[in-house]
Amino acid sequence: MTTKATERKQTMTLDGLEVPFSPGETLYEVARRHLAPVPTLCYDPRLEAFGACRLCIVEVQGMKAPVASCTTKALQGMVVSTATPSVEKFRKTLLELVVSENREVEVNPLRGFASQELSTLVNRYGARTGRFQGKHSGKSNKTDLNPFILRDYDLCISCYRCVRVCAEQEGDYAISVMNRGFSTQITTEFNADLRDSACTFCGQCVQTCPTGALADKKALRSADLPGEIEKTRTICPYCGVGCSVDIMTKGDRMVGVQPAMDGPANQGALCIKGQFAFDFVQHNDRLKTPLLRQSDGSFKEIGWEEALEFAAQGFRRSLEKHGRRSVYGIASGRAPHEAAYSMQKFVRAGFGTHYVDNCSRA
Amino acid sequence: MSNPLADMAKPDVIFCIGTNMTECHPVAATGLKKAMARGAKLIVADPRRIKLAELADVYLPIRLGSDVALLLAMAHVIEREGLMDRAFIEQRTEGWEEFQRHLKGFTPRWAAAICEVPAEDIEQAALWYGGGKPSAIYYTLGITEHICGVDNVQSLCNLALMTGNLGVEGAGINPMRGQNNIQGCGDCGAETFVYPGSLPITDAAARDKFAQAYQRPDLDLGEAMTKVTAFLECGKSLHAMLIDGENTVVSDPDRIHCEHALRSLDHLVVIDLFLTETAKLAHLVLPATGWAETDGVVCNTERRVQRLRAAVAPPGVARPDWWIIAQIAQRLDIPGFDYSSAADVFNELCSLSPTYGGLDWERVSSESLSWPVPTKDHPGTPILHVGAFTNGRGKFQILGYRDPAEVIDERFPVWLTTGRRLQSYHTRTQTGRASGMDYLLSEESLEVNPDDLVHWGLRDGDWVSISSRRGSVQMKVRGTVRSPRGTVFTSFSFADVAVNNLTGSGYDPTTHTAELKVCAVRIEPVKT
Numbered sequence: 001m002t003t004k005a006t007e008r009k010q011t012m013t014l015d016g017l018e019v020p021f022s023p024g025e026t027l028y029e030v031a032r033r034h035l036a037p038v039p040t041l042c043y044d045p046r047l048e049a050f051g052a053c054r055l056c057i058v059e060v061q062g063m064k065a066p067v068a069s070c071t072t073k074a075l076q077g078m079v080v081s082t083a084t085p086s087v088e089k090f091r092k093t094l095l096e097l098v099v100s101e102n103r104e105v106e107v108n109p110l111r112g113f114a115s116q117e118l119s120t121l122v123n124r125y126g127a128r129t130g131r132f133q134g135k136h137s138g139k140s141n142k143t144d145l146n147p148f149i150l151r152d153y154d155l156c157i158s159c160y161r162c163v164r165v166c167a168e169q170e171g172d173y174a175i176s177v178m179n180r181g182f183s184t185q186i187t188t189e190f191n192a193d194l195r196d197s198a199c200t201f202c203g204q205c206v207q208t209c210p211t212g213a214l215a216d217k218k219a220l221r222s223a224d225l226p227g228e229i230e231k232t233r234t235i236c237p238y239c240g241v242g243c244s245v246d247i248m249t250k251g252d253r254m255v256g257v258q259p260a261m262d263g264p265a266n267q268g269a270l271c272i273k274g275q276f277a278f279d280f281v282q283h284n285d286r287l288k289t290p291l292l293r294q295s296d297g298s299f300k301e302i303g304w305e306e307a308l309e310f311a312a313q314g315f316r317r318s319l320e321k322h323g324r325r326s327v328y329g330i331a332s333g334r335a336p337h338e339a340a341y342s343m344q345k346f347v348r349a350g351f352g353t354h355y356v357d358n359c360s361r362a
Numbered sequence: 363m364s365n366p367l368a369d370m371a372k373p374d375v376i377f378c379i380g381t382n383m384t385e386c387h388p389v390a391a392t393g394l395k396k397a398m399a400r401g402a403k404l405i406v407a408d409p410r411r412i413k414l415a416e417l418a419d420v421y422l423p424i425r426l427g428s429d430v431a432l433l434l435a436m437a438h439v440i441e442r443e444g445l446m447d448r449a450f451i452e453q454r455t456e457g458w459e460e461f462q463r464h465l466k467g468f469t470p471r472w473a474a475a476i477c478e479v480p481a482e483d484i485e486q487a488a489l490w491y492g493g494g495k496p497s498a499i500y501y502t503l504g505i506t507e508h509i510c511g512v513d514n515v516q517s518l519c520n521l522a523l524m525t526g527n528l529g530v531e532g533a534g535i536n537p538m539r540g541q542n543n544i545q546g547c548g549d550c551g552a553e554t555f556v557y558p559g560s561l562p563i564t565d566a567a568a569r570d571k572f573a574q575a576y577q578r579p580d581l582d583l584g585e586a587m588t589k590v591t592a593f594l595e596c597g598k599s600l601h602a603m604l605i606d607g608e609n610t611v612v613s614d615p616d617r618i619h620c621e622h623a624l625r626s627l628d629h630l631v632v633i634d635l636f637l638t639e640t641a642k643l644a645h646l647v648l649p650a651t652g653w654a655e656t657d658g659v660v661c662n663t664e665r666r667v668q669r670l671r672a673a674v675a676p677p678g679v680a681r682p683d684w685w686i687i688a689q690i691a692q693r694l695d696i697p698g699f700d701y702s703s704a705a706d707v708f709n710e711l712c713s714l715s716p717t718y719g720g721l722d723w724e725r726v727s728s729e730s731l732s733w734p735v736p737t738k739d740h741p742g743t744p745i746l747h748v749g750a751f752t753n754g755r756g757k758f759q760i761l762g763y764r765d766p767a768e769v770i771d772e773r774f775p776v777w778l779t780t781g782r783r784l785q786s787y788h789t790r791t792q793t794g795r796a797s798g799m800d801y802l803l804s805e806e807s808l809e810v811n812p813d814d815l816v817h818w819g820l821r822d823g824d825w826v827s828i829s830s831r832r833g834s835v836q837m838k839v840r841g842t843v844r845s846p847r848g849t850v851f852t853s854f855s856f857a858d859v860a861v862n863n864l865t866g867s868g869y870d871p872t873t874h875t876a877e878l879k880v881c882a883v884r885i886e887p888v889k890t
């Protein structure tokens with residue numbers, strides 16, 4: 001068989017240890033699997049490696065210059081060092097340069113899933129020196145009044161992750177890059193508002209941005225709310241794709257949603273509904289107590305005991321007066337299994353009929 | 363879906379019919395875009411020039427409700443060109459010879475006249491679908507919301523059977539479900555024709571099983587009543603109804619009929635998050651905990667059973683739906699409702715459903731598996747029908763084309779079709795209350811081909827009245843090439859524009875799914 005070559009175990013040396021790898025893996029992937037802390041900025045595991053930020057460089061024996069580990073494929077017998085003093089020094093200098101371009105490094109974690117990546121690295125390398133002050137790439141867009149995405153390009157470091165996620169992951173090509181170097185600017189076609197571009201407000205660019213330059217405006221409304229952000233893993237309430245999400249809360253307030261990067265159905269992707277349409281949950285219109293209709297048509301708030309008694313009595317009366325075929329139950333395609341299961345059992349066990357259905361016929 | 367979502371990036375040929383996937387299931391559509399970047403071919407059949415159509419290698423703008431004709435002609439070409447998977451037909455199907463004879467008359471030329479698309483394009487689509495290894499089919503309500511919904515689905519099955527595109531990675535027949543737990547609703551037996559685990563109510567063994575489990579010796583054998591019939595029976599044989607969180611008045615066809623039906627009940631109890639248009643008709647409204655407040659389980663379109671977790675406290679005294687139903691049941695002395703948690707309810711479901719037999723609350727909390735999961739050590743079933751079908755052989759269905767329940771005529775000369783939009787969901791009880799959504803979609807409009815606008819003496823933003831045989835509504839028009847000439851589109855998401863006053867011309871005789879996708883209307887300008 002022709003698979004022989006790939007079946008033979010391939011190995012390389014990573015920081016003095018012999019490690020196995022599968023053909024096609026990059027040095028970065030091998031390093032990450034073995035927990036070598038190689039820093040990255042332009043890397044998102046879901047996207048094609050880009051090799052732009054150079055933070056992930058490593059030394060390979062026999063090569064003159066260090067290479068970007070995110071774009072270099074592992075080869076049999078390679079000897080790689082991920083953290084030599086010269087590599088680490090280079091990384092620190094690079095980070096200092098990046099920081100110099102930025103208005104601020106500390107950004108609110110509500111801005112997005114990856115928003116802490118830069119500040120975490122800056123702290124790790126002690127790269128907050130104030131050298132290279134002044135020059136900025138990117139100007140913040142203050143005129144785009146869309147309610148979802150803050151375009152704070154003052155914080156942009158030109159890693160192109162937003163552009164790439166939009167093109168590769170969403171296939172939307174809503175944003176692109178204008179110019180190069182210090183005048184680099186992430187923009188839409190014709191520099192317009194996102195609403196007037198191909199943007200679908202899926203929020204993927206926000207969640208992959210490593211500096212918070214693109215940020216979740218809705219979550220940021222709760223920036224001043226006291227309390228730590230807590231995350232709860234659950235499933236999006238909208239369509240049948242069933243994307244995994246993390247609900248962000250502060251105390252008992254739901255403040256936002258982030259995609260679960262390891263969600264089995266979505267692998268970190270979301271659409272506008274799952275990403276931004278969460279605040280129906282704690283909306284003022286929510287029903288808070290049982291409501292009983294009065295003879296004049298208005299509703300009166302009542303307690304559970306009275307409500308449940310009234311509900312049961314009505315079904316009992318129907319049963320006594322018209323028999324077991326006079327009661328019908330309709331389940332919801334939006335409530336969980338426990339609701340649907342209880343509803344069908346209520347009808348089948350309670351009345352011995354199959355007079356139950358759901359909304360899928362509509 | 364017969365195949366997992368992850369498979370969407372894998373086919374050679376993707377055939378999307380009656381699905382506005384980029385708007386209704388955008389995340390799934392990203393897989394499709396990846397397949398195309400890999401060089402996969404995309405065939406799109408849809409009356410409207412939706413975004414997906416722009417991506418297609420061949421786009422078939424078929425006339426509303428003509429799907430069966432298209433699919434018959436595609437099968438005809440595949441047969442004529444010998445693109446069948448003979449081994450698959452031999453080993454796993456029945457009825458091939460008869461089907462093969464049946465196909466002879468259905469030429470692309472015949473279908474072209476009905477579907478109003480060029481015969482060459484039908485030919486091309488068939489050659490690609492038949493030649494793809496593998497080819498996958500994706501569809502949504504554009505296929506099922508017709509009087510011939512069952513015929514449509516069976517026509518798709520015929521195509522997959524004859525080409526062996528079932529039980530293989532990257533192939534399959536894949537309906538995309540619209541609501542987060544509509545699949546789960548069926549899994550739980552909250553559907554008139556089946557018990558939990560899809561056991562049919564006509565099956566005597568299943569009846570006995572549930573009669574015993576539910577301590578209900580007189581449990582009916584086979585007698586069903588769909589929601590559609592139920593609405594006709596309200597105030598006649600039906601007098602009491604329990605509705606859980608479904609804004610039926612806005613989402614169902616023929617709103618006037620539906621409201622009238624609910625009003626004629628002696629006892630209507632609605633459980634919901636909001637005082638919806640439907641809840642307003644109830645005698646009693648009960649507040650349920652919602653998403654982010656409820657622990658539970660849902661099942662997605664690829665049959666993946668997943669855990670919901672509560673993150674915040676519910677408003678006021680709202681309680682979980684299962685608790686509310688169980689409390690009412692207990693007061694009616696219905697046995698078996700002494701649950702103390704969602705886990706209790708779910709575990710009971712698993713103990714009764716063969717497809718969930720290997721699942722329990724603990725397992726779904728740590729793993730994410732696609733059913734069937736028959737035993738505790740079973741790894742789940744991402745792809746259905748591998749090697750064999752559960753019910754023996756796959757049967758070719760002999761069927762022909764029928765016109766929709768309602769066709770255009772002199773009085774109602776325009777086709778109307780309905781659907782969803784990306785920015786809103788169902789009847790907007792949720793998205794309508796999420797801030798910012800109005801920035802993108804604040805009102806409903808009727809999408810009309812720009813040439814029709816000119817022809818009808820209208821301009822963008824003009825108000826028109828749209829009438830069908832059942833009622834009329836007023837709406838603004840918007841010119842767009844997404845609508846073909848003579849066909850208009852709108853969504854059913856905004857309660858203040860009662861589009862369902864217009865729809866509801868007929869139902870599929872087998873499933874009672876409403877023909878929401880086709881109706882004949884007349885459009886007249888409104889003086890303002």
Ligand code: SF4
Binds near residue numbers: 173
């Ligand atoms: S929100 Fe989505 S579609 Fe819009 S620019 Fe960002 S990635 Fe692209």
Ligand code: SF4
Binds near residue numbers: 240269273274390
């Ligand atoms: S995020 Fe969008 S695609 Fe994903 S489940 Fe929610 S509604 Fe569906």
Ligand code: FES
Binds near residue numbers: 039040043053069
């Ligand atoms: S992460 Fe490798 S170059 Fe940026």
